[in-house]
Amino acid sequence: MALQEVGYPVCTLGEAKNRSDLVIFWGCNPIHAHPRHMGRYSVYARGFFRDRGRNDRTVIVVDPRKTDTTKLADIHIQLEPHKDYELACAMRAALRGYEFEVDSVAGVPVETIYEAMDLCKSAQFGQLYFGMGVTMSKGRHRNVDIAISLVIDLNAYTKFGLMPMRGHYNVNGFNQVVTWLTGYPFGVDLTRGYPRYNPGETCANDVLQRGETDMMLNIAADPGAHFPQKAIKHMTKIPLVCIDPHQTPTTEISNIVIPTSFSGLETGGTAYRMDGVPLELKKIIDVPEGVWTDKDVFEYMLKKVREML
Amino acid sequence: MVEIVKNVVCPFCGCLCDDIEVMVENNHIVGTKNACRIGHAKFMHFEGAVRYTEPLMRENKKDDFKKTDYETAIEETARLLVESKLPLMYGFSSIDCNAQHAAVNVGIDVGAILDNTASV
Numbered sequence: 001m002a003l004q005e006v007g008y009p010v011c012t013l014g015e016a017k018n019r020s021d022l023v024i025f026w027g028c029n030p031i032h033a034h035p036r037h038m039g040r041y042s043v044y045a046r047g048f049f050r051d052r053g054r055n056d057r058t059v060i061v062v063d064p065r066k067t068d069t070t071k072l073a074d075i076h077i078q079l080e081p082h083k084d085y086e087l088a089c090a091m092r093a094a095l096r097g098y099e100f101e102v103d104s105v106a107g108v109p110v111e112t113i114y115e116a117m118d119l120c121k122s123a124q125f126g127q128l129y130f131g132m133g134v135t136m137s138k139g140r141h142r143n144v145d146i147a148i149s150l151v152i153d154l155n156a157y158t159k160f161g162l163m164p165m166r167g168h169y170n171v172n173g174f175n176q177v178v179t180w181l182t183g184y185p186f187g188v189d190l191t192r193g194y195p196r197y198n199p200g201e202t203c204a205n206d207v208l209q210r211g212e213t214d215m216m217l218n219i220a221a222d223p224g225a226h227f228p229q230k231a232i233k234h235m236t237k238i239p240l241v242c243i244d245p246h247q248t249p250t251t252e253i254s255n256i257v258i259p260t261s262f263s264g265l266e267t268g269g270t271a272y273r274m275d276g277v278p279l280e281l282k283k284i285i286d287v288p289e290g291v292w293t294d295k296d297v298f299e300y301m302l303k304k305v306r307e308m309l
Numbered sequence: 310m311v312e313i314v315k316n317v318v319c320p321f322c323g324c325l326c327d328d329i330e331v332m333v334e335n336n337h338i339v340g341t342k343n344a345c346r347i348g349h350a351k352f353m354h355f356e357g358a359v360r361y362t363e364p365l366m367r368e369n370k371k372d373d374f375k376k377t378d379y380e381t382a383i384e385e386t387a388r389l390l391v392e393s394k395l396p397l398m399y400g401f402s403s404i405d406c407n408a409q410h411a412a413v414n415v416g417i418d419v420g421a422i423l424d425n426t427a428s429v
């Protein structure tokens with residue numbers, strides 16, 4: 001979200017692999033959530049200018065917990081939970097050479113902050129990857145804002161990029177498609193006949209928790225398992241349609257379930273990687289007899305909707 | 310006969326590794342190469358515990374589901390979308406872009422709120 005307020009420097013994972021000599025993982029645990037990320041792209045991969053792989057890269061991990069990723073780090077910045085914003089501010093201050101009047105910020109000794117910033121400054125090509133730990137902790141998209149500002153500051157000294165670690169395989173694809181069609185990347189409200197965008201007002205959770213929406217179509221997600229109780233409670237009260245091949249907590253509270261084929265296994269298609277590179281999905285096995293694809297379902301739905309309007 | 314499909318894109322996380330080899334026998338996936346733990350497990354057991362193969366419908370959420378056909382289920386969904394004052398379409402992150410395109414067009418036509426699982 002914050003990405004739109006200030007913009008951010010991007011590069012592809014291929015570029016990161018070939019060039020980056022300093023990697024920061026902030027609030028993410030790629031060893032578990034994106035197991036091949038470090039091997040294929042970010043850390044261990046041998047790139048054109050980084051042919052020694054891991055030995056050519058410095059790894060900094062910012063995480064309040066000890067994880068399998070922090071174990072592999074050169075520096076683990078173990079901040080106190082929910083202090084991401086403070087830490088990023090301190091990093092910016094350190095970068096500009098301000099003296100701290102305290103011994104530690106956000107639970108991190110100031111020496112560590114200076115040391116990390118010196119490493120960042122002297123890198124040739126830094127790359128910051130951030131995950132849910134940043135967007136889900138206190139401050140939310142403001143944390144991303146400040147991380148972007150940090151990266152912008154760093155670009156005064158060296159080349160530095162930033163990339164969100166996408167969870168589901170085609171999160172980015174939806175952002176691309178809906179931006180292309182409506183002008184906004186998510187949380188778009190079209191109820192007035194023109195697109196409006198105001199996160200905090202127009203996102204799924206907002207309209208559910210306030211009990212405003214009177215019908216929900218859930219597409220291959222499981223809000224029934226991940227949304228706050230108040231939102232789920234409202235979902236049990238309104239007509240709910242699920243398009244999902246699986247039984248999930250959300251299908252349990254729905255009125256209609258429409259199963260579809262699996263993209264990338266039973267049907268081909270296009271998906272956008274976390275760095276915005278579109279890739280073609282392959283069909284490797286046949287769809288079970290009689291099952292429709294997502295595309296079939298939505299095209300038929302569009303036809304019906306147009307007949308009714 | 311085991312057939313090997315090369316350069317498959319793994320549709321399970323945002324890395325979209327595009328070097329997976331998948332072994333297929335009689336329309337079943339029997340093995341993978343290059344995929345990580347998560348990717349491998351998903352390729353092998355993508356159908357999960359319970360997979361639906363027919364649309365289901367019920368009037369009241371306390372009732373049991375009744376099987377129906379695609380045309381009926383989708384038409385009913387279309388009707389609910391059209392009649393609703395503030396419909397919400399949510400998810401989108403695990404379907405491909407062509408399907409997303411059609412789905413967003415539905416949302417534009419009925420005047421819905423469109424949102425995805427973009428916690429990151």
Ligand code: SF4
Nearest residue numbers: 036319322326345348
């Ligand atoms: S193989 Fe693993 S890291 Fe690569 S896309 Fe699949 S789940 Fe992600």
